[in-house]
Amino acid sequence: MSELLDTKQKILDAARVLFAAHGFDGTSVRDIANTAEVNVASVNYHFHSKEKLFFSVIDDCYAQSEAEIELLASKYVKLEELSVAIFRYFILNEDLVLNHFKMLTSTHGDLYFSKLVGVDKHSGPPGHQAIVRAIQKEVAGNLSQEDLHWAVTTIYSHIGHTSIINSCFLKHRPEVPFSKMEDLEKFLRRLVNAILIELKSKA
Amino acid sequence: MSELLDTKQKILDAARVLFAAHGFDGTSVRDIANTAEVNVASVNYHFHSKEKLFFSVIDDCYAQSEAEIELLASKYVKLEELSVAIFRYFILNEDLVLNHFKMLTSTHGDLYFSKLVGVDKHSGPPGHQAIVRAIQKEVAGNLSQEDLHWAVTTIYSHIGHTSIINSCFLKHRPEVPFSKMEDLEKFLRRLVNAILIELKSKA
DNA sequence: GTCTATAAATAGATAGAC
DNA sequence: GTCTATCTATTTATAGAC
Numbered sequence: 001m002s003e004l005l006d007t008k009q010k011i012l013d014a015a016r017v018l019f020a021a022h023g024f025d026g027t028s029v030r031d032i033a034n035t036a037e038v039n040v041a042s043v044n045y046h047f048h049s050k051e052k053l054f055f056s057v058i059d060d061c062y063a064q065s066e067a068e069i070e071l072l073a074s075k076y077v078k079l080e081e082l083s084v085a086i087f088r089y090f091i092l093n094e095d096l097v098l099n100h101f102k103m104l105t106s107t108h109g110d111l112y113f114s115k116l117v118g119v120d121k122h123s124g125p126p127g128h129q130a131i132v133r134a135i136q137k138e139v140a141g142n143l144s145q146e147d148l149h150w151a152v153t154t155i156y157s158h159i160g161h162t163s164i165i166n167s168c169f170l171k172h173r174p175e176v177p178f179s180k181m182e183d184l185e186k187f188l189r190r191l192v193n194a195i196l197i198e199l200k201s202k203a
Numbered sequence: 204m205s206e207l208l209d210t211k212q213k214i215l216d217a218a219r220v221l222f223a224a225h226g227f228d229g230t231s232v233r234d235i236a237n238t239a240e241v242n243v244a245s246v247n248y249h250f251h252s253k254e255k256l257f258f259s260v261i262d263d264c265y266a267q268s269e270a271e272i273e274l275l276a277s278k279y280v281k282l283e284e285l286s287v288a289i290f291r292y293f294i295l296n297e298d299l300v301l302n303h304f305k306m307l308t309s310t311h312g313d314l315y316f317s318k319l320v321g322v323d324k325h326s327g328p329p330g331h332q333a334i335v336r337a338i339q340k341e342v343a344g345n346l347s348q349e350d351l352h353w354a355v356t357t358i359y360s361h362i363g364h365t366s367i368i369n370s371c372f373l374k375h376r377p378e379v380p381f382s383k384m385e386d387l388e389k390f391l392r393r394l395v396n397a398i399l400i401e402l403k404s405k406a
Numbered sequence: 407g408t409c410t411a412t413a414a415a416t417a418g419a420t421a422g423a424c
Numbered sequence: 425g426t427c428t429a430t431c432t433a434t435t436t437a438t439a440g441a442c
Contacts, residue, residue, distance in 0.1 A: 022228070038426090039425095105226075107229065160364065169307060169313045169316055177348070195397060233436095
């Protein structure tokens with residue numbers, strides 16, 4: 001690997017961690033360069049500006065997670081197991097979720113987020129489509145667009161929200177009741193099954 | 204009202220909006236002073252530091268929302284209606300939710316968040332206890348601590364997450380399917396009922 | 407309590423040597 | 425492509441007059 005790619009990747013790796021931990025405005029280019037053990041000037045040389053580096057980080061996270069979650073999806077047929085697998089993936093790759101979420105909640109983040117989630121294609125964030133397919137496979141009867149949308153956004157919201165709460169809070173507070181990973185997973189499974197029962201009762 | 208309280212409150216009001224929109228690091232004391240139409244130096248005079256102002260904003264939001272949600276809770280007995288009422292409150296007071304959430308996802312935010320949600324007292328964030336009471340009232344049979352915790356965290360997570368997504372994204376993207384408030388409320392009602400059915404089936 | 411002025415530190419970005 | 429040095433702007437915080 002050339003030195004060019006090496007430096008670029010070191011910057012991307014350091015930036016992903018620091019942006020996730022301290023946000024865009026809370027992270028300086030100097031922090032990133034120091035963590036990446038590269039020269040300060042190389043950041044702007046390779047990424048032109050701090051903002052473009054941030055977007056590169058998001059793109060990097062998105063491309064990586066989309067590929068990895070599609071791989072996950074191919075291994076699970078049951079919605080319950082797929083949901084837990086995606087949840088575990090989010091927990092193990094918390095930088096990814098936190099960066100996406102902090103970008104969304106930052107100024108004008110919704111503009112960039114629109115591009116990411118592919119509103120026009122209705123493809124949604126990473127893992128979204130895999131959950132859609134699993135629901136359609138599991139519930140034999142006719143599902144309206146509304147049924148499907150309700151189920152997938154409810155499950156996906158729960159996975160995303162719980163990942164964030166765990167990464168930022170629960171994992172530092174083991175004394176909170178039902179905050180262990182096994183409890184969080186059990187609760188997710190319970191929600192998935194409650195939703196499946198509701199869908200099947202209508203079909 | 205004295206000039207002192209007037210200035211303090213003007214600063215708190217401006218800071219709440221700006222911190223929610225741009226985050227702690229993305230907001231300067233000068234921005235706040237300009238928006239509040241007060242002198243720059245008065246911010247540190249009244250709040251000692253930017254960080255202490257931030258915590259004051261959070262305390263302010265918390266105290267206000269806790270009182271107002273308790274008032275809401277006294278007006279609704281049905282869990283479904285209470286949940287929708289809390290959701291609407293969060294939508295109408297988005298600064299509050301966004302500030303709490305950004306604080307949580309900021310560096311060391313979990314320390315302060317612990318204080319807010321009252322881990323020791325297990326009281327949870329604003330509206331949490333009201334939902335607990337509504338569930339207990341609605342489901343006649345014996346509910347274990349686990350049943351109750353699952354139901355309340357699932358409902359509350361959904362309300363919180365949907366509020367954030369709506370404030371930051373959906374309300375700017377009306378073309379996204381099922382993103383209108385009436386759809387979001389319908390989906391919330393459907394989740395609440397699915398959870399109640401699950402709880403009653405076990406009781 | 408409010409103001410101006412300023413201290414002291416840090417930010418993003420770039421010029422120019424190598 | 426990498427480095428040092430630096431420019432310009434902005435930040436938080438405070439000192440001191442009123």
